[in-house]
Amino acid sequence: MSDTGTYRPLSYFQLMEVTLRELLVEKGLVTEEEIAAEVEAMRNRGYERGSRVVARAWVDPEYKKRLLADGTKACEELGLEIPGLRLLVVENTPEVHNAIVCTLCSCYPRMLLGIPPDWYKSRNYRSRMVREPRAVLAEFGLHVSENVTIRVHDSTADMRYMVLPMRPAGADGWSEERLASIVSRDSMIGVAVPKGPND
Template identity: 50%
Template sequence: MHNDHENHSHEDHDHQHEDHEALVVEDDAGNLESQIIIDALQDVLISKGLLTAPEVTKEIEKLESPGVHLGAKVVVKAWKDSEYKQRLLSNGKSAIQEIGVAVGEAQIVVVENTDTVHNLITCTLCSCYPRSILGQPPSWYISKAYRARAVREPRKVLSEFGLDLDEDIQLIVHDSNADMRYLVLPMAPDEAAQLDSHDLEALVTRDRLIGVSR
């Protein structure tokens, strides 16, 4: 892998000729080795009485249960109920807990997209994400390229996701570096009042909740 600083001029906007920043993944041998190490670690921890196998199984189920469906529930409730929306924007965690979602994070900051504002979420230092609501972050969210570039050239990053943001719109990038976790509240469709919750939830995608889609 070469050094991007030296080999790429800053003016290079040609996506086709730009290097693809490959995600580091384990090969089959690496996956097997990792499975063996974590099984071994689990055994050692169990032998010391620090955890039990059923606890691990239950925790895995807990990790698997959140997802975009929970985020969609929150968003649609806010679209349909303006008082709920105000509560959600002033204290995300308590408003999300109100509808029965167990929030593990210290606080959830909900940022609202409007006609004039667009929000984008990233974490440059690791890959912080509102996991107790949305589950695991997508692979690209944890990539070096997204973490490095979303703060510096967010409009170019958005174009790669197919969103060419109007120059008049204010773009606000949120780097979730510390204790808050973030969720974008996308704009309600014009016909929101006519649609039922089920149809509205189908309009809420994970990418809109991160802000790479509007």
């Protein structure tokens, strides 16, 4: 496996990666093929799985009930496996806006949203989101009205949250697929809201 681009000596940490990987391959604990397959799978895993779940919940009230009751099981219904984790889906309403964070590390619903963005893992987001969420959301360009309660959910390794945003006005009669196309990653983290035709 080689990185593209011009030659540069390996950094210490890159050297560690090659070292550990090759040792584990020698010991038969992993294979280069498994690693390459997982890297490819990761590259192709975006947030679209999450968007699909949200769109289904928007068009199917019974599904939404099941999703809010047991996120893990409801995802399995759509063929999305969430191994060993409890997924809690929190619903935005006109009264409550939800957002997620992991103050201790970087826990994130990866199986639905892919690898978290750098800012989600940053010191500043993790520190401030639980203390001054309204100011943080404003930095993201999301101005939440003072009458709306903001609820911030702190994730753990075993319990992941995802936000179920509100369906925007004016998107009535849209197909599930079209609805899924407006559900952004950030709207499922809670730092944005989906934009409808009127926005």
